[in-house]
Amino acid sequence: MIEIIFQKKQDAWNLYQHLLARLASWPETYSILLNEDRNRVQIPTQLYIDGMLQELKRSFSDFIIMTKREEWFRTILTEAYLFTEVEEQDQIIEIIYSVLEGDREELAPFMEGVEENGHIEKAVNEIFNEKISFSFDSFVKFRLKAYVEQLSQWVEIAIDEYKMEQEYQVFVHTLRSFLAGRKPQLAHLYLVIDENMSFYDQYFIEMKRSELFKAIDRKLLVNHPVYVDSGTIAPLLSIAPKNIYLYTDDAQQPLVRTIINIFEERVKISPISVFGLDKENFLREESENIR
Numbered sequence: 427m428i429e430i431i432f433q434k435k436q437d438a439w440n441l442y443q444h445l446l447a448r449l450a451s452w453p454e455t456y457s458i459l460l461n462e463d464r465n466r467v468q469i470p471t472q473l474y475i476d477g478m479l480q481e482l483k484r485s486f487s488d489f490i491i492m493t494k495r496e497e498w499f500r501t502i503l504t505e506a507y508l509f510t511e512v513e514e515q516d517q518i519i520e521i522i523y524s525v526l527e528g529d530r531e532e533l534a535p536f537m538e539g540v541e542e543n544g545h546i547e548k549a550v551n552e553i554f555n556e557k558i559s560f561s562f563d564s565f566v567k568f569r570l571k572a573y574v575e576q577l578s579q580w581v582e583i584a585i586d587e588y589k590m591e592q593e594y595q596v597f598v599h600t601l602r603s604f605l606a607g608r609k610p611q612l613a614h615l616y617l618v619i620d621e622n623m624s625f626y627d628q629y630f631i632e633m634k635r636s637e638l639f640k641a642i643d644r645k646l647l648v649n650h651p652v653y654v655d656s657g658t659i660a661p662l663l664s665i666a667p668k669n670i671y672l673y674t675d676d677a678q679q680p681l682v683r684t685i686i687n688i689f690e691e692r693v694k695i696s697p698i699s700v701f702g703l704d705k706e707n708f709l710r711e712e713s714e715n716i717r
Contacts, residue, residue: 429559432465437562441489442467448485452478474557487550490570491542498574502581509585521584536583545573598687601663604646605688608666611641615667618701619674619682623658630705641665659684668692673701
């Protein structure tokens with residue numbers, strides 16, 4: 427009988443339940459046992475003989491990633507960075523998961539290093555191939571040392587991103603509050619964002635930079651100098667149009683997302699190719715009205 431020894435009873439119980447679920451279809455001959463009094467999970471040596479070891483290794487590796495990894499994230503957040511609120515921990519950990527799942531490509535280069543599955547698989551193979559009883563906590567401390575250090579680095583990166591996102595939310599809230607107190611200067615404003623940026627008034631007449639600069643409320647720049655750029659956000663907030671028709675072929679770029687977050691339902695997004703058609707339709711209707 428091979429034993430995996432734990433310091434914490436809960437860890438022994440969690441691994442036992444995990445293995446039971448994963449190996450439920452195995453015959454009773456291969457039954458995994460739990461010694462609750464001594465915090466030990468017992469594995470029959472018959473598994474090694476009958477070629478069932480690979481599935482056991484995979485199940486043990488999955489236990490580390492599916493159960494222990496998040497626990498380690500929370501321990502690092504609590505002990506190293508003093509993030510004790512569960513809600514904050516959830517948001518930071520979610521950032522890490524989103525990078526691992528490929529949803530935040532901009533952060534991926536900062537989270538390169540130990541290849542997670544490969545490192546765990548190597549350590550698990552080594553310890554099980556030795557066919558000895560072992561302490562789980564010692565296994566983590568020595569054989570997974572580089573991996574746990576990598577988790578700490580990931581947490582640090584995620585915390586930086588979390589703080590930036592919190593600052594961004596304050597930024598958006600502040601500018602929404604400013605916008606709420608503004609009287610609209612135009613019913614419609616047309617904004618084309620490609621390599622350059624062009625503003626058009628409600629009659630599709632392009633607005634010159636000097637005109638936009640004059641429209642900026644100076645209080646906006648004085649009170650929120652860090653938040654506001656004078657080329658885009660400041661004119662939009664100062665004009666405070668009832669509707670913004672925004673034309674772009676990249677609706678996910680940061681500037682476009684910021685405009686949407688500030689102006690919310692006032693913004694309507696369309697591809698750049700639609701701008702010419704909308705302008706033609708407007709001029710045609712104007713011409714017909716004159717007649």
